[in-house]
Amino acid sequence: MKSMVVAGVMSGTSADGVDVAVCRISPPLHAGGTPRIKLLGHLGVAYPKAVRAAVLCAMDADAIPVAELARLNWRLGEVYADAVAKAQEKFGVKVKLVGCHGQTVYHQGASENYLGKATRATWQMGEAAVIAERLKIPVVSDFRPADLAAGGQGAPLVPMLDYCMFRSAKVSRVLLNLGGIGNVTAVPAEAGVGGLMAFDTGPGNMVIDACMKRLYEREFDRGGAVARTGLVLRDVVEMILKEPYFSALPPKSCGREQFGETFVSRFIAMCRKAGGSEDRDEDVVATATALTSASILKAYQKFVWAHVGQAAPLSPVEFVVAGGGTKNASLIGLLTEGLEPMGVKVRLMEELGVPSQAKEGVAFALLAWLSWHELPGNIPAATGAKREVILGKVTRA
Ligand SMILES: Nc1ncnc2c1ncn2[C@@H]1O[C@H](COP(=O)(O)OP(=O)(O)OP(=O)(O)O)[C@@H](O)[C@H]1O
């Protein structure tokens, strides 16, 4: 095993762009230890407007020409190669390995009958060969299928990073990422890797963003300012929280398939009905924000609290939030109001030394390093896989 400079490249379900985290990953100091991770630099690059539109179109399409998908795969390869090239230049380092998550355009983590056989499916786009050829660096890509094939949900994969980088002997940590989707990893104090619990809680910023787009023609609710001026339609929040995803036992994962455009149309219609003549656009955004926070609090109370309490009953609990949603003060305010009375301390990822936007990129740098060394990267307790597997496919330079 060797120490390597690895670029982790993440583009999430918000489809807003690419985060590149350039990291030095080094072998564990002793047998049974975990790799050491040092973030050297983080760069966020927005998708070109037309690329973003094509990605969103592919994600939401019921039908789309195969040519469009094939070309998008290659175009995204160029976008990722550009982003890594920029990061190398900016941080003045030579990257030795790239871990490229790609763009999820479809994800179905649970089995469903398809053409007469129970089938799961996941698809992350972005042609790795383009990156390897242009930068002359080997690339690990397509991280999710191996876990899926081993009976897992193929997500979440960030728990390996949470375990390696943020476990503590003294405090239990619950790590929440507020991207398009919300996902948590609970790492009880002193837990081994089998003691983790992780799953997708439901929408992160996805529903808020879609409401902002439809009602205000803006990409997101900057700082949570619109939500702050609206009134929450409590009945809508309560009704939606009764839907099966929020009560389903982990492991579970979700995406635009559950909380994309179809969901948002239904959600807005419910808000309009509940608000009657009083209903205003800002109330819809406030309700989307309250729903997001309530779904996370429900996940905490229903699943995480008992898990952490049983594994480490005497340890204090920290709730550490990362992802773009940390910039939404209304959302963070609601989460803090809900968690602090339960004795849970809310912190931002930055306080643990990693910029909120960089964390998922760091995770894919670590996962690439593990795959390169033929080490498993999934955590069966998180994904539900039958076994630990080596993730990803390697494209040689
Ligand atoms: N200043 C801001 N105010 C409010 N929200 C913001 C701000 N900046 C970013 N966001 C939110 O963060 C989102 C992007 O978050 P992030 O980049 O973590 O998501 P992602 O990586 O696409 O998601 P995922 O974790 O689901 O894969 C934006 O779509 C927006 O909703």
Ligand SMILES: CC(=O)N[C@H]1[C@@H]2OC[C@@H](O2)[C@@H](O)[C@@H]1O[C@H](C)C(=O)O
């Ligand atoms: C299929 C897919 O792309 N899932 C993403 C998505 O975005 C957040 C949540 O849903 C999580 O399950 C996952 O990403 C992170 C990086 C993960 O695998 O941990």
